[in-house]
Structure formats: structure tokens, C-alpha cells
Amino acid sequence: MDRREFLKQTSLLSVLPWVPAAIAAVPAGRRSMLELTAREGTAQLADEGGPRTRIWGYNGLVPGPMIRVKQNDWVRARLTNRLTVATTIHWHGIRIDNAMDGVSGLTQDAVKPGQSFDYAFQVPDAGTFWYHAHTRSWEQVARGLYGVLIVDEAEPVAVDNDYVLVIDDWRLGQDAQIHEASLGSLHDWSHAGRLGQWLTVNGKPHEKFSVEDGQRLRLRVVNTANARVFTLSFGALKPHVIAFDGQPVTPRPLGKFLTIAPAQRADLIIDMAADPGESAAVDVITRREVIQVAEFVYGHTRDANAKLSAPLISRLPANPLSTALDLTDPVRTGLLMEGGAMSGMKSAILKGERRSIQELIKQGAVWAFNETVGMTDTPLVSARRGQTVVIDLRNQNRWPHAMHLHGHHFKVIEREGSAVDDDAWRDTELVQPGESVSIAFVADNPGKWLLHCHMLEHRAGGMTTWLEIT
Numbered sequence: 240m241d242r243r244e245f246l247k248q249t250s251l252l253s254v255l256p257w258v259p260a261a262i263a264a265v266p267a268g269r270r271s272m273l274e275l276t277a278r279e280g281t282a283q284l285a286d287e288g289g290p291r292t293r294i295w296g297y298n299g300l301v302p303g304p305m306i307r308v309k310q311n312d313w314v315r316a317r318l319t320n321r322l323t324v325a326t327t328i329h330w331h332g333i334r335i336d337n338a339m340d341g342v343s344g345l346t347q348d349a350v351k352p353g354q355s356f357d358y359a360f361q362v363p364d365a366g367t368f369w370y371h372a373h374t375r376s377w378e379q380v381a382r383g384l385y386g387v388l389i390v391d392e393a394e395p396v397a398v399d400n401d402y403v404l405v406i407d408d409w410r411l412g413q414d415a416q417i418h419e420a421s422l423g424s425l426h427d428w429s430h431a432g433r434l435g436q437w438l439t440v441n442g443k444p445h446e447k448f449s450v451e452d453g454q455r456l457r458l459r460v461v462n463t464a465n466a467r468v469f470t471l472s473f474g475a476l477k478p479h480v481i482a483f484d485g486q487p488v489t490p491r492p493l494g495k496f497l498t499i500a501p502a503q504r505a506d507l508i509i510d511m512a513a514d515p516g517e518s519a520a521v522d523v524i525t526r527r528e529v530i531q532v533a534e535f536v537y538g539h540t541r542d543a544n545a546k547l548s549a550p551l552i553s554r555l556p557a558n559p560l561s562t563a564l565d566l567t568d569p570v571r572t573g574l575l576m577e578g579g580a581m582s583g584m585k586s587a588i589l590k591g592e593r594r595s596i597q598e599l600i601k602q603g604a605v606w607a608f609n610e611t612v613g614m615t616d617t618p619l620v621s622a623r624r625g626q627t628v629v630i631d632l633r634n635q636n637r638w639p640h641a642m643h644l645h646g647h648h649f650k651v652i653e654r655e656g657s658a659v660d661d662d663a664w665r666d667t668e669l670v671q672p673g674e675s676v677s678i679a680f681v682a683d684n685p686g687k688w689l690l691h692c693h694m695l696e697h698r699a700g701g702m703t704t705w706l707e708i709t
């Protein structure tokens with residue numbers, strides 16, 4: 240089989256190894272309705288032979304069914320709630336119609352147990368996206384309510400294989416069940432968020448990818464953890480980054496590590512070169528250990544003489560983003576990020592009244608944007624459609640935060656007061672302790688959009704605000 244034949248076949252299949260075939264065929268075209276039932280299920284998070292873990296998942300699976308559509312297609316999905324609590328789905332990174340954004344209390348009412356809600360939206364951008372619960376997300380995402388949404392480019396990208404690596408960390412008890420007693424723990428909320436001690440990739444402890452010498456792979460890395468920033472090492476492999484958060488970037492060598500914050504995605508191109516029987520590891524590096532989470536295993540080479548020298552990695556076709564930032568007279572505002580442990584916040588405004596830190600702690604309201612905990616009646620920013628918005632994020636606490644903007648992608652224009660020259664457009668940016676980062680975007684999508692920390696405990700503890708575009 241030559242490369243072209245192989246491409247044809249993979250585009251027909253569009254099924255990834257970890258998705259059971261019966262639910263993977265998701266033809267999310269105009270006519271068909273994809274069923275996503277939020278319900279309990281079990282997953283083999285622990286090693287084979289260990290107990291299965293009770294999770295909440297879309298169709299009882301974690302990750303949920305992979306949705307794969309072509310650019311500009313429609314996704315029609317019926318969320319049916321078979322849980323005992325209300326829920327919604329947010330389509331992370333999709334520049335979506337506001338009514339379909341899935342934020343309970345802002346863009347829709349939460350879907351009550353036994354009820355359903357139909358989502359229907361067009362996907363303007365090709366790339367790697369995901370979907371997840373956006374009601375009590377700190378609990379619902381921790382329990383497994385998330386899945387991957389891939390939007391294929393209009394013209395197939397020339398790779399031999401296209402793999403997904405969904406990374407999550409779980410806090411499990413000795414019985415391999417989700418540690419429920421610590422859900423909502425004030426310690427987690429006021430520190431780094433809920434960190435797990437058990438890693439999974441694609442819903443299992445370890446993933447094996449079959450590869451061949453001379454192949455070119457696209458690897459889509461998705462961080463679905465509540466709060467953990469992962470550091471990934473690819474050993475001797477030399478990946479190139481071709482997209483961040485679904486948006487193409489000028490292809491660049493990855494460097495030593497991939498740092499990927501909660502909710503972020505990175506698309507990598509990896510050229511495989513080794514003999515049959517060899518393997519290459521993907522490791523998660525923590526302060527204490529190196530954990531192998533995936534392995535590329537080289538199979539029989541199709542034709543040893545057919546080895547091509549790897550062609551240059553070309554830039555993915557641009558998505559239809561409004562990239563013309565008008566920085567002469569933008570709508571500009573500051574966002575001071577305060578709170579958390581060891582950060583010295585003395586008081587903040589909660590529901591219109593200034594409260595002492597002691598009172599705030601009692602309510603888990605331990606984070607503030609511009610001295611205010613959580614949502615306000617008036618938006619942080621009001622902009623008219625087409626205006627450029629600049630937000631100066633100032634992280635004045637001891638913790639990193641993964642700041643996520645709904646409905647738009649933004650560009651980092653300044654870091655620590657210096658101009659940034661990069662063509663990355665992100666929906667989630669990691670802001671380190673003490674750091675100042677300015678982001679800019681064209682407000683081209685009308686509606687009410689959240690801006691929040693994607694460390695989900697931080698969001699629940701107050702790190703959330705909103706913008707209105709009219």
C-alpha cells in the first residue's frame with residue numbers, strides 16, 4: 240500500500256483505536272443526530288486484572304465517543320441526562336453560536352435529570368477540540384464527562400496515521416474508585432486544584448501505537464485533567480508542533496518537552512525512524528518520577544527500499560479567524576488574578592459585598608478577579624462586534640492558571656511587558672505565578688462569553704468572569 244492508498248483508507252475509517260467501532264461512527268452531518276447520554280459507566284482505568292472504576296461518561300465511556308467531522312460541517316448532538324444531577328456540554332475551542340456554548344446559567348439552563356437538550360452548530364475551524372461538562376465541571380469532568388472532537392481539514396493532511404493522546408489524572412482510592420470524599424476539598428480549591436495520582440491516556444493506563452519505519456504521524460495531545468499541567472517527553476523522537484488549541488502555527492521543533500495545561504491541545508508531526516521490533520516511549524515527567532504513558536511500537540516495514548526522505552512539514556491551511564488586530568484603539572482592560580493559599584488576599588467582593596478572607600474561605604470563595612469572586616451582573620468587557628479587545632492578565636498569586644476564553648481564539652501580544660512575536664492563536668493560555676500576559680482578539684462572535692481559569696477548582700472558587708459582544 241503506498242502512502243496515497245493508505246490515506247484514502249484512513250479517511251474512510253476515521254476511527255481511532257480506542258473508540259469502540261459501534262459508537263465511533265459519528266456521521267455528524269445535517270440529518271443525523273448524535274446521541275450523547277450522560278450516565279454512569281465503568282472504565283478499566285487500573286491495570287488489566289484490577290477493578291474497573293465507576294465513572295460518569297458520555298454513553299458511559301471515558302473518553303466519550305470521538306466526534307469527527309469535516310470543516311464547516313454541522314454537529315447535531317442530543318445530550319440526554321441519565322445522571323442524578325443537572326449537566327450541560329461545552330464544546331471547547333469551537334467558535335460556536337453563543338446559544339450552543341453550554342454554559343449553564345449564562346447561555347442555557349442546565350439540563351435536568353431525565354431531560355435532554357439538542358446541540359446544533361457548524362464548525363468553522365479544522366483542528367483538535369474537545370467537549371466536556373460545564374455544570375459543576377470540577378466534579379463532572381473529574382468523573383469522566385469529556386470527549387474529543389476532531390474537525391478534519393477540507394483537504395486531507397499528508398500523514399500515514401493520525402493518533403490521539405488524551406491525558407488525564409485521576410484521584411483514585413485503594414479500590415481504584417474515584418476518591419469522592421475529596422471532591423470539593425478546600426485544600427484543592429485553594430492550592431493547585433484536584434490533582435490525581437493515577438494517569439490515564441485514552442482512558443487506560445498505557446497506550447500502544449503501531450508504527451512503521453518511514454511513517455509520518457500526526458499526534459493530537461489533549462489535556463483533560465481538572466488541574467494538572469503535564470510535561471511530556473518524547474525521548475529520542477523529534478516532534479514538530481503544527482497546531483496549538485486547534486489553530487495552525489508555523490511548524491516548529493518541539494524542543495525537549497511539551498508543556499500542556501488543562502484544556503490545551505497540541506498537534507504534533509512525528510517522523511518515525513527505527514527498525515521493526517524497536518519502540519519509542521512517551522513519558523510524563525513529574526518532580527518525582529518519569530511515567531511511561533505511551534509507546535510507539537515498530538512493526539514490519541512495508542518495503543525497506545521504499546523509504547522516502549521525509550518531506551518538509553508544511554503549515555496547515557489557515558482557519559477563517561479574524562487575525563487583523565487593531566491595536567491603535569482597542570477595548571482594553573486589566574484582569575488582576577488574586578487569591579489562593581499563601582497569596583495574601585485579605586478580602587474580596589462576593590455577591591456585591593466585601594467579605595473578609597475568613598468569610599470567603601467558609602464559602603470556598605478563595606479566588607478573585609479584580610477583587611471580585613465569581614460572576615458579576617455586568618461583564619468585565621463590553622465590546623461591539625469587530626472591535627479588538629485586549630486583556631492584561633496579571634497573575635498576582637502563587638499558582639499557575641490556565642486562562643480560557645470562550646467563543647474566540649486570542650493571541651498573546653505581550654509577556655512581562657515585552658512584545659511577543661508568535662503566530663499561535665489559543666483558547667487557553669498558561670499564566671505562571673507573578674506573570675503578566677496580555678492577550679488580544681477580534682470580538683467577532685456576538686454573545687455572552689466566559690473567561691475563566693480552567694483549573695476547574697479555581698474556576699469554582701471564583702476565577703470566572705464574562706464578556707459581552709454586541
Ligand SMILES: [Cu+2]
Binds near residue numbers: 641698
Ligand atoms: Cu487557576
